[in-house]
Amino acid sequence: MHSSVHATENLLFLTLLQLIVMVLAARLGNNLARRFGQPGAVGEIVAGLMLGPSLFGHFMPEASLFLFGAKASTPITIISQIGLVLLMFQIGMDFEFGHLSQRRNRHGSLGITVASISVPFALGFALGQLSAPVFAPHVDSIAYSLFCGVGLAITAVPILGRILKEYELTRTEIGVVAISAAALNDVVGWILLAGISAYAAAKFSLDAMALQIGGILLLAAFAWFGLRRAIHWLLAKYPVLGGEVPPNLMTLVIAITFSMAICTYQLGIFAIFGGFLAGLLFHHDHAFVEAWRRQVGRFVLVFFLPVFFTYTGLRTNILGLTTMADWGWALAFLGAAVFGKILPVFAAAKLARFSTGESAVLGALMNTRALMELIVLNIGYDLGLLPQNVFTMLVIMAVVTTIMTGPLLRLLLPRAGYAVPQGVEA
Numbered sequence: 473m474h475s476s477v478h479a480t481e482n483l484l485f486l487t488l489l490q491l492i493v494m495v496l497a498a499r500l501g502n503n504l505a506r507r508f509g510q511p512g513a514v515g516e517i518v519a520g521l522m523l524g525p526s527l528f529g530h531f532m533p534e535a536s537l538f539l540f541g542a543k544a545s546t547p548i549t550i551i552s553q554i555g556l557v558l559l560m561f562q563i564g565m566d567f568e569f570g571h572l573s574q575r576r577n578r579h580g581s582l583g584i585t586v587a588s589i590s591v592p593f594a595l596g597f598a599l600g601q602l603s604a605p606v607f608a609p610h611v612d613s614i615a616y617s618l619f620c621g622v623g624l625a626i627t628a629v630p631i632l633g634r635i636l637k638e639y640e641l642t643r644t645e646i647g648v649v650a651i652s653a654a655a656l657n658d659v660v661g662w663i664l665l666a667g668i669s670a671y672a673a674a675k676f677s678l679d680a681m682a683l684q685i686g687g688i689l690l691l692a693a694f695a696w697f698g699l700r701r702a703i704h705w706l707l708a709k710y711p712v713l714g715g716e717v718p719p720n721l722m723t724l725v726i727a728i729t730f731s732m733a734i735c736t737y738q739l740g741i742f743a744i745f746g747g748f749l750a751g752l753l754f755h756h757d758h759a760f761v762e763a764w765r766r767q768v769g770r771f772v773l774v775f776f777l778p779v780f781f782t783y784t785g786l787r788t789n790i791l792g793l794t795t796m797a798d799w800g801w802a803l804a805f806l807g808a809a810v811f812g813k814i815l816p817v818f819a820a821a822k823l824a825r826f827s828t829g830e831s832a833v834l835g836a837l838m839n840t841r842a843l844m845e846l847i848v849l850n851i852g853y854d855l856g857l858l859p860q861n862v863f864t865m866l867v868i869m870a871v872v873t874t875i876m877t878g879p880l881l882r883l884l885l886p887r888a889g890y891a892v893p894q895g896v897e898a
Contacts, residue, residue: 520781555776564751829888
């Protein structure tokens with residue numbers, strides 16, 4: 473009994489120590505990034521990567537092993553995933569989807585989704601086929617190439633949401649179109665990911681895929697026609713008073729959000745999308761949104777998100793590329809990722825009758841990949857489909873495409889008729 477208590481206390485001690493380091497490092501990264509004109513989220517991503525084997529683990533291996541162990545501990549893994557679910561809830565509730573009632577915006581979102589997936593997926597698949605003999609001679613070349621395709625096709629909803637908030641675009645037409653297209657992009661991406669994983673495990677079946685898609689549609693219908701009415705009743709029964717969310721309402725909101733996360737997890741599109749779906753059901757009540765953001769939202773951003781960034785950083789080593797040929801391939805993946813996103817999205821936005829400036833902004837926004845991308849890459853790496861060098865190249869691509877977003881927005885927003893908020897000016 474005594475040894476069990478001692479083990480629990482020891483785990484608690486290490487977890488608390490890890491959390492202190494993660495939260496402080498992320499805040500420092502956030503402040504430094506803002507000083508250099510980057511969105512704070514980018515600084516938090518870089519801080520998370522620096523705590524991993526790319527910097528801290530490389531130069532201070534013994535200290536890193538003591539603090540973080542050989543891999544992220546179970547408590548840190550769980551805390552990071554809970555944080556993502558809560559962040560996605562906030563992103564879902566923070567958008568004015570009424571803009572999608574306009575035909576141009578609705579068609580724009582669909583067109584941008586198709587463009588932002590199909591072209592980079594095709595380019596990634598082609599690069600996979602070309603690089604397979606060099607990097608993955610012992611891996612199924614089709615499965616490897618498909619993973620490269622998904623790696624280039626994904627757009628990061630959570631970080632895109634953070635960037636849109638920081639640039640005050642959440643309730644603008646281009647902000648809503650971008651997050652809607654990114655959400656659709658990610659759902660399609662996760663379904664592709666599930667299909668590719670099943671194919672790699674030789675378990676692929678059209679029946680299973682049809683069942684998954686049917687389940688997603690059923691959940692969406694239940695949320696819209698059933699749960700939405702129940703939430704209207706809840707918000708009327710427990711109204712926000714004095715800018716405070718009543719405890720009973722907060723309890724039920726958390727229960728609903730986590731229940732939706734369980735549903736989407738069971739459907740194979742990951743728990744975080746349940747959080748996003750739950751947030752959509754609350755977005756119409758502006759008093760609730762403001763109160764929740766003030767009471768809960770800030771804590772989620774300051775505490776939970778750094779844990780997620782560091783969790784991913786612990787699994788990522790960006791010091792793995794050693795030859796010029798490796799860096800040549802890394803540049804090829806980066807170039808395909810950037811031009812394969814920005815140019816097709818620009819064209820799709822123009823077809824939807826957005827201005828040239830707005831189309832360019834949408835292209836820059838959809839190029840944001842961030843750590844959603846790293847989740848995909850870690851899955852490919854764990855399945856043995858992405859070799860270490862290619863994993864590293866795609867991690868670099870994910871970070872660079874995210875870092876590009878801030879400078880591109882500062883350049884393009886004024887040309888599209890939008891002011892750059894004072895806090896994120898260079």
